[in-house]
Amino acid sequence: MNLIIFGGFLGSGKTSVILSLAHFLVESDDSIKSNLVIIENEVGEIGIDDKVLKSDGYSVRELFAGCICCQLTSDLITTLNDINEKINPKWVIIETTGLAYPSKILGNINKYGRGIESIRTVTVVDAERWEELSTITPVLVENQVSQGDTILINKVDLVTDTELNQVENRVKELNSKANIHKVSANIEVKDCIWEEVTKICE
Ligand SMILES: Nc1nc2c(ncn2[C@@H]2O[C@H](COP(=O)(O)OP(=O)(O)OP(=O)(O)O)[C@@H](O)[C@H]2O)c(=O)[nH]1
Numbered sequence: 001m002n003l004i005i006f007g008g009f010l011g012s013g014k015t016s017v018i019l020s021l022a023h024f025l026v027e028s029d030d031s032i033k034s035n036l037v038i039i040e041n042e043v044g045e046i047g048i049d050d051k052v053l054k055s056d057g058y059s060v061r062e063l064f065a066g067c068i069c070c071q072l073t074s075d076l077i078t079t080l081n082d083i084n085e086k087i088n089p090k091w092v093i094i095e096t097t098g099l100a101y102p103s104k105i106l107g108n109i110n111k112y113g114r115g116i117e118s119i120r121t122v123t124v125v126d127a128e129r130w131e132e133l134s135t136i137t138p139v140l141v142e143n144q145v146s147q148g149d150t151i152l153i154n155k156v157d158l159v160t161d162t163e164l165n166q167v168e169n170r171v172k173e174l175n176s177k178a179n180i181h182k183v184s185a186n187i188e189v190k191d192c193i194w195e196e197v198t199k200i201c202e
């Protein structure tokens with residue numbers, strides 16, 4: 001199984017970009033729907049995101065938990081290992097809750113996950129709310145950015161060029177190794193970005 005883990009604050013656009021990636025995978029290989037599982041890691045009670053994804057015919061597993069403590073990560077590992085045993089798909093896309101620390105999730109998956117061939121992390125940054133979020137909750141936001149192999153600075157349609165440059169500069173400071181792309185999930189995420197994200201997994 002090749003894992004692609006999406007992190008990023010609540011409402012940053014994770015589900016929107018995951019839909020784009022899922023469409024990209026299906027377009028490149030029609031049989032992929034049976035080889036792709038999406039795990040939704042929800043904080044609240046009602047999984048709205050999984051309804052969107054399921055309505056498009058994707059196989060979605062939901063994880064529900066009232067908090068973001070360790071128990072949630074163990075549920076994720078249990079689900080992952082169950083998917084490995086029963087389906088063993090080529091691709092598993094994980095949407096973490098916007099409140100999750102990706103470093104913790106990654107550490108536990110590396111330690112306890114089975115049947116995993118590669119792991120790739122994508123952090124979705126909300127360009128519009130960057131200043132607000134990085135002021136209110138800097139540790140979480142910085143952890144999310146520093147853990148991404150790829151950073152998608154999303155919602156570029158909602159900010160000025162100056163604001164966008166400020167976000168990009170700060171993101172580069174926090175993570176000099178990542179591939180950084182500026183996108184608008186509402187408009188389009190270009191195939192070349194998904195080619196880059198999925199290539200490393202193969
Ligand atoms: N204008 C604009 N809106 C966007 C963009 N990407 C996402 N949105 C909107 O932002 C809202 C949140 O997007 P989601 O994809 O649900 O974000 P999420 O990170 O999955 O949210 P949670 O799962 O609740 O943490 C939705 O109303 C989207 O339509 C974008 O690039 N531009």
Ligand SMILES: [Mg+2]
Binds near residue numbers: 049
């Ligand atoms: Mg979502």
